[in-house]
Amino acid sequence: MKNIAPKLIALFKQGFCTPQIAKIAKKLKEPSTTLHYNIKQLEKSGAIKSYKAVFDYKKIGEGHCTYILINLSGENYGNPEVVAKELAKDPKVESIDVCTGDYELLIKLRTKDIDEYYEWIKSKVKKYGFSKSYSITSLKQLKTEFVELN
Amino acid sequence: MKNIAPKLIALFKQGFCTPQIAKIAKKLKEPSTTLHYNIKQLEKSGAIKSYKAVFDYKKIGEGHCTYILINLSGENYGNPEVVAKELAKDPKVESIDVCTGDYELLIKLRTKDIDEYYEWIKSKVKKYGFSKSYSITSLKQLKTEFVELN
DNA sequence: GAGATATTCGAATATTATTCAACTAAATAT
DNA sequence: ATATTTAGTTGAATAATATTCGAATATCTC
Numbered sequence: 525m526k527n528i529a530p531k532l533i534a535l536f537k538q539g540f541c542t543p544q545i546a547k548i549a550k551k552l553k554e555p556s557t558t559l560h561y562n563i564k565q566l567e568k569s570g571a572i573k574s575y576k577a578v579f580d581y582k583k584i585g586e587g588h589c590t591y592i593l594i595n596l597s598g599e600n601y602g603n604p605e606v607v608a609k610e611l612a613k614d615p616k617v618e619s620i621d622v623c624t625g626d627y628e629l630l631i632k633l634r635t636k637d638i639d640e641y642y643e644w645i646k647s648k649v650k651k652y653g654f655s656k657s658y659s660i661t662s663l664k665q666l667k668t669e670f671v672e673l674n
Numbered sequence: 675m676k677n678i679a680p681k682l683i684a685l686f687k688q689g690f691c692t693p694q695i696a697k698i699a700k701k702l703k704e705p706s707t708t709l710h711y712n713i714k715q716l717e718k719s720g721a722i723k724s725y726k727a728v729f730d731y732k733k734i735g736e737g738h739c740t741y742i743l744i745n746l747s748g749e750n751y752g753n754p755e756v757v758a759k760e761l762a763k764d765p766k767v768e769s770i771d772v773c774t775g776d777y778e779l780l781i782k783l784r785t786k787d788i789d790e791y792y793e794w795i796k797s798k799v800k801k802y803g804f805s806k807s808y809s810i811t812s813l814k815q816l817k818t819e820f821v822e823l824n
Numbered sequence: 825g826a827g828a829t830a831t832t833c834g835a836a837t838a839t840t841a842t843t844c845a846a847c848t849a850a851a852t853a854t
Numbered sequence: 855a856t857a858t859t860t861a862g863t864t865g866a867a868t869a870a871t872a873t874t875c876g877a878a879t880a881t882c883t884c
């Protein structure tokens with residue numbers, strides 16, 4: 525047994541997928557070459573960043589979803605983007621925004637459970653010196669990444 | 675000119691993509707048939723919900739991103755899930771969660787601009803009788819849907 | 825309206841996914 | 855422990871699909 529699933533999940537999270545031109549051709553009743561041309565244009569223009577999979581996150585051990593609002597302090601106070609760019613590299617971070625309001629950053633985090641969440645936030649508070657953070661835990665997800673669930 | 679791009683964007687938002695088995699095979703140095711088998715297993719188990727595109731949302735006229743926290747009132751107070759399920763159908767809604775804390779719902783909304791956002795929230799407040807809502811506007815997105823931007 | 829540029833699209837080709845059947849590993853029952 | 859079933863791996867053959875190419879058409883620019 526090779527335990528390939530985790531590797532596939534890691535790859536599919538960000539990419540390694542491609543459009544189904546033939547299916548779209550049937551759906552839109554257009555020649556596949558025309559669609560091919562239009563899709564390549566969207567890619568070239570940068571409008572399409574990636575083709576990826578959306579998961580049932582409970583089933584891949586990332587069932588706990590938290591939205592975290594963050595205040596930075598000290599040296600990081602002035603440049604939230606630097607911290608954000610670094611946090612963006614974390615595979616548990618689904619999204620990160622610099623935002624308006626009482627907090628500078630908004631993170632959507634996916635962890636296995638509340639324990640993993642707690643360890644994560646502790647380590648980041650320490651590392652980046654968040655002066656304050658406010659977490660909102662998802663109780664039920666109805667839609668994510670434009671994909672409806674159930 | 676057929677103006678196919680908007681149709682493609684609508685389809686790619688939720689699906690109409692597929693894994694690139696040959697590319698993965700090269701990357702992981704595994705036979706493509708083995709990967710094919712493992713991917714089908716993930717699909718059958720429901721772990722993979724969909725294959726879709728991630729966009730540079732500015733370039734597709736959805737550059738304004740808002741996180742909206744919502745309190746329900748009246749008849750909708752007790753059953754946030756019913757409202758959430760309905761809102762989930764809206765193509766501008768990227769994600770919607772029932773959540774902990776002072777608000778019942780958390781929506782991630784993508785609109786063209788602040789005007790479109792304002793029209794959207796006005797119409798929903800009216801329709802569902804939100805008793806209160808708090809919006810956080812994204813100033814800069816560093817990562818979305820697990821895909822790093824820039 | 826002439827010339828350049830962008831888009832459409834059918835036919836041919838190249839690439840890739842999928843099926844199949846044999847084999848191997850793992851789990852379960854005896 | 856070992857027989858038996860079930861799950862996972864893999865190469866060869868096939869089916870399906872993306873991609874290239876060239877020609878025609880539409881759109882934009884001056």
